[in-house]
Amino acid sequence: MSALLSLDGVTVTRAGKTVLAGVDLALYQGERLAVIGPNGSGKTTLLRTIVGLEQPAGGRIRLFGEDCSNERQFRRFRPRIGFLFQDSDDQLFCPSVIEDVSFGPLNIGCSHAQSMERAQAALDDLGIGHLADRISHRLSGGEKRLVCLAGLLAMNPEVLMLDEPTNGVDADNGQLLLAALNAYRGAMLLVSHDVEFVSQLATRAVVAQHGRLLSAEIHEHVHFHHHRHVHTKPE
Numbered sequence: 014m015s016a017l018l019s020l021d022g023v024t025v026t027r028a029g030k031t032v033l034a035g036v037d038l039a040l041y042q043g044e045r046l047a048v049i050g051p052n053g054s055g056k057t058t059l060l061r062t063i064v065g066l067e068q069p070a071g072g073r074i075r076l077f078g079e080d081c082s083n084e085r086q087f088r089r090f091r092p093r094i095g096f097l098f099q100d101s102d103d104q105l106f107c108p109s110v111i112e113d114v115s116f117g118p119l120n121i122g123c124s125h126a127q128s129m130e131r132a133q134a135a136l137d138d139l140g141i142g143h144l145a146d147r148i149s150h151r152l153s154g155g156e157k158r159l160v161c162l163a164g165l166l167a168m169n170p171e172v173l174m175l176d177e178p179t180n181g182v183d184a185d186n187g188q189l190l191l192a193a194l195n196a197y198r199g200a201m202l203l204v205s206h207d208v209e210f211v212s213q214l215a216t217r218a219v220v221a222q223h224g225r226l227l228s229a230e231i232h233e234h235v236h237f238h239h240h241r242h243v244h245t246k247p248e
């Protein structure tokens with residue numbers, strides 16, 4: 014089975030600093046791969062590089078089996094990859110929620126009626142259908158997060174890339190988010206520092222450290238209290 018997304022020896026430098034140092038990564042159908050790691054370890058840079066928003070200094074990127082190295086090549090595949098940005102305000106730009114969520118389907122050629130239908134269905138599936146006519150920028154942080162995700166799901170992407178999906182999301186909206194992502198049948202690449210959330214969703218995990226990705230294990234064990242951990246695995 015060939016990978017949906019793959020990186021081979023990808024290096025990215027920023028302001029003279031090596032952020033990704035020869036990273037190898039492959040995401041396969043049915044996987045939910047979590048990337049965890051401290052602030053500044055290059056997780057966002059990794060996601061941006063995969064969709065061609067960062068120019069690597071070296072290495073090879075393949076999307077759906079095809080080499081991508083220039084904007085024209087990346088642009089062909091972006092509609093098949095839903096990218097949830099770390100900051101919802103970078104993603105929402107229409108006056109109302111329904112316009113924001115229907116923007117993606119319209120952009121890939123759906124009719125106005127189809128786009129509206131898909132948008133409302135995506136909002137309903139996330140349990141936020143009642144937000145359709147609200148003004149996007151007046152939503153709470155958690156509501157914005159779910160609306161952004163609805164906008165991606167309305168496009169039926171084959172891959173979801175999520176940058177800190179639980180940012181600003183409270184427990185109730187976190188449950189809606191988790192249920193929606195667990196119901197999603199495509200592959201997922203998920204950046205998060207929320208280990209509890211990751212452990213309920215991911216099928217595999219890697220840790221970003223010093224510009225590299227190390228295999229990790231997600232498991233539970235009992236301390237004075239009970240919680241889940243992610244540990245790096247020996248290579």
Ligand SMILES: Nc1ncnc2c1ncn2[C@@H]1O[C@H](COP(=O)(O)OP(=O)(O)OP(=O)(O)O)[C@@H](O)[C@H]1O
Pocket residue numbers: 027028032050051052053054055056057058059
């Ligand atoms: N536009 C930029 N110009 C220069 N350096 C940058 C730029 N954006 C990010 N960096 C640097 O690149 C490194 C990796 O940043 P990145 O945002 O990918 O990390 P991250 O793991 O996603 O961090 P966080 O968990 O804080 O979101 C950091 O040292 C950051 O300061």
